[in-house]
Amino acid sequence: MPGNPTQVSPDLKACIDLIVRPGRYPLAPDIAEARLERVAGAASGRIGKDTITSPDALRQALRTAQQSGPYPLLVSVNQEGGRLNALDWPQVAQLPANLALGAGRSPEDAELAGSVVAGQLRATGLTWNLAPVCDLATWPSVPAVGTRSFGSDPEAVAAMAAAYVRGLQGGKVAATAKHFPGLGGITVDPHHDAPDTERLPHGALLPFRAAVEAGVACVMAGSHTVRALDDRPALASPRVLGLLRDELGFTGVIVSENLSIPAVHQPFGGLSEAAVAAVAAGVDLVMLDSEISRGHQDFAQRAAGVRRRALVTQALWDAVREHRVSQDRIEEAAARVRALHHAYGLGADAVLPSWKEANAAAEHAARRIARRSVAVVRGRQALPLPSTEPVLAIRVPDTGERRADSARRAPDHLPGSLTRHRAVTSLSPGSAIPPGTGTVVVYGYDTGSAAVVETARWVGGGRVVVQVALGDPDDLVGSPADVLVAAFSPHRSSAESVADLLLGGRAPGPAEVPVGGATWR
Structure with a gap:
């Protein structure tokens, strides 16, 4: 009682x-x-x-x-x-x-x-x-x-x-x-x-x-x-x-x-x-x-x-x-x-x-992990991308659906990382397709199906189209891109690893999306 x-x-x-x-x-x-x-x-x-x-x-x-x-x-x-x-x-x-x-x-x-x-x-x-x-x-x-x-x-x-x-x-x-x-x-x-x-x-x-x-x-x-x-x-x-x-x-x-x-x-x-x-x-x-x-x-x-x-x-x-x-x-x-x-x-x-020492050690570890983990899930044979073609980069905005997520405020590191290897022009989604476009990289962090829709606009015309998921790899499902890349993270180390794979001549490693049932069609 x-x-x-x-x-x-x-x-x-x-x-x-x-x-x-x-x-x-x-x-x-x-x-x-x-x-x-x-x-x-x-x-x-x-x-x-x-x-x-x-x-x-x-x-x-x-x-x-x-x-x-x-x-x-x-x-x-x-x-x-x-x-x-x-x-x-x-x-x-x-x-x-x-x-x-x-x-x-x-x-x-x-x-x-x-x-x-x-x-x-x-x-x-x-x-x-x-x-x-x-x-x-x-x-x-x-x-x-x-x-x-x-x-x-x-x-x-x-x-x-x-x-x-x-x-x-x-x-x-x-x-x-x-x-x-x-x-x-x-x-x-x-x-x-x-x-x-x-x-x-x-x-x-x-x-x-x-x-x-x-x-x-x-x-x-x-x-x-x-x-x-x-x-x-x-x-x-x-x-x-x-x-x-x-x-x-x-x-x-x-x-x-x-x-x-x-x-x-x-x-x-x-x-x-x-x-x-x-x-x-x-x-x-x-x-x-x-x-x-x-x-x-x-x-x-x-x-x-x-x-x-x-x-x-x-x-x-x-x-x-x-x-x-x-x-x-x-x-x-x-x-x-x-x-x-x-x-x-x-x-x-x-x-x-x-x-200073602790943060430097973390930066070194982040680069090592990113090099081993970025996964090319389609189009390995197309890498590295042709070295003579201009590159367009299109970032698709986040949908903003997740609560437990601080990374959506991360800086956009991918264009700068790509520029280390080649001149890159950034465009907004829905932009007119410039004549003579050779290589296109469509990317985003939490895009849902929007990145796939944007990617579809660019496929064809002899262009090589890449879609990169910086967050959940589900964002790649249904994409018609020639190359699909799952980076799992929008942070600097992952962006640099993606750029090295696409333009820097580094061969793709054995990393795979570690989720059973994953399909890209």
């Missing part, structure tokens, strides 16, 4: 405070943060990239934050490579996506990727990465997964995931395998809808098992429902989380999906209700929002976030008082989170590695 527990741990509120993120301590020396503490009762516990605008500024802010707080500083970030990177300032070397690593089929490259990302993060004061994605890819791709996955073959993905975890944690940055028990099989984007599927695809648990065996520090539970396992979303299902603990043997921190997303918390009736359900089911840490904020928030929005957090912590306290969540469950969760802070957090005396 509801009522007060007979004994309440004097530090129960501190335990609840520890398992709700973002925290309530300031992470940046911001006048607004001090005002938040006065007006809303706590700081936001977040870094806003509208005020922190470079790796050096982030490093300085977090060095200051290291000096305060009850535990070693542990700040989370989404730095997956490819399409989702909170640290996406122009001077940050970006790695190709996980699907590029899968195309290259080298676990050694996956471990290298994890290692150099760890170097970049630790050099800025960040020691907890919400990566790698362990979901299996499908064909056609799901917007929430796409190039974030290593591929569709469970054993290959397992090898990549384990290698990435070893690289990241070998660099003293906690890894997070997500989104348990796997998003393969869903048909809607969980950032917009509450997905459910009847059953998991064959082998969906293998990448998570491999990550656990590699010692992964955290696992993120997804917001989707797998009917064969339970009729509740995974992050609130004791049965699903029990599978992770009992069958896979995971003993680390279970993290919730971002509960601030309406599609995640609405099935529970609200944010506080979702947090209580997750902790009661076995989640150790509830994530209410990103700790490194990619968008601008004004003071009113930041204050609202602080107040929402206070409502969540109060709801958890009330749930214990009313016997809906046991005090032991809260203390168990807090003990795991506390251990994570001590294992990976930065104490007041921690020395950070050189940003």
